[in-house]
Amino acid sequence: MDCAKYLELLSDYCDGTLDDETRALVQMHLGECLPCDGILHDLDTIVRTAVILRSETNSITYPDEQIIWQRLSLSKQIIH
Amino acid sequence: MTTAEVETQPPSDVELARASAAGDTNAFEQLYRRHFRRVYALCFRMLGNPTEAEDLTQDVFTHLFNKIGSFRGESAFTTWLHRLTVNQVLMYFRRRSARPEFTTEEGETPVQIVRGTENPNKMPIIDRIALERAITQLPPGYRTVFVLHDVEGHDHDEIAHILGVSEGTSKSQLHKARLKLRQILRQQTA
Ligand SMILES: [Zn+2]
Numbered sequence: 165m166d167c168a169k170y171l172e173l174l175s176d177y178c179d180g181t182l183d184d185e186t187r188a189l190v191q192m193h194l195g196e197c198l199p200c201d202g203i204l205h206d207l208d209t210i211v212r213t214a215v216i217l218r219s220e221t222n223s224i225t226y227p228d229e230q231i232i233w234q235r236l237s238l239s240k241q242i243i244h
Numbered sequence: 245m246t247t248a249e250v251e252t253q254p255p256s257d258v259e260l261a262r263a264s265a266a267g268d269t270n271a272f273e274q275l276y277r278r279h280f281r282r283v284y285a286l287c288f289r290m291l292g293n294p295t296e297a298e299d300l301t302q303d304v305f306t307h308l309f310n311k312i313g314s315f316r317g318e319s320a321f322t323t324w325l326h327r328l329t330v331n332q333v334l335m336y337f338r339r340r341s342a343r344p345e346f347t348t349e350e351g352e353t354p355v356q357i358v359r360g361t362e363n364p365n366k367m368p369i370i371d372r373i374a375l376e377r378a379i380t381q382l383p384p385g386y387r388t389v390f391v392l393h394d395v396e397g398h399d400h401d402e403i404a405h406i407l408g409v410s411e412g413t414s415k416s417q418l419h420k421a422r423l424k425l426r427q428i429l430r431q432q433t434a
Binding site: 176203213217233 | 273277309365366
């Protein structure tokens, strides 16, 4: 297999969803191919950072909660 | 803990949901304030656009207000609200007929590696804000699957069900999304 084939397997490798044999093949390739190993490292970093985002709500800018609440109340008469 | 302390504990989501269903708008406002950020964050990540995310957040809570009587307390309230939010976003995609395209349009693997030309430098730790920004730059189809799988923790089986695609499609979209994110992040730091 060449790098392109291994590249297709890197997400599954990352997620631990490859069968043992394929996993071993990928592992062997990663040991001898710096570019593929670098990509795996990057994908892994992305995946681990994404998990943090799930509970991290401070990494985005929020609109004013009060303004949306007012719009909500006006449009649907939630406040009677 | 004394009895007095127990009594002053804030009401649970389930209690607030029941009170809301019975017409208590103060209870509903408490639920809104408690969950606003989670709902907005999910909308924003799935839509990649703050204006649309605001509108959708409003839609979600309007829908929640109308539907709250159907919350039975079998699952956690957060899980239930999460489902409701994802459904609202998907309905919105369909309404504006920009449903994430799962066909071959974005089908090409965005990164071609040729041995020796790939920069072997590994990315250092990714800044969370940089990742958030990169997610907004993904094509919608990639973004939806990435947010549902890698951020929200759904498995491919669930995503296939939610989006009405095959598990294989979900998997390949996720892989392409991650590669695309890597490309975006590397360009940002280059
Ligand atoms: Zn390789």
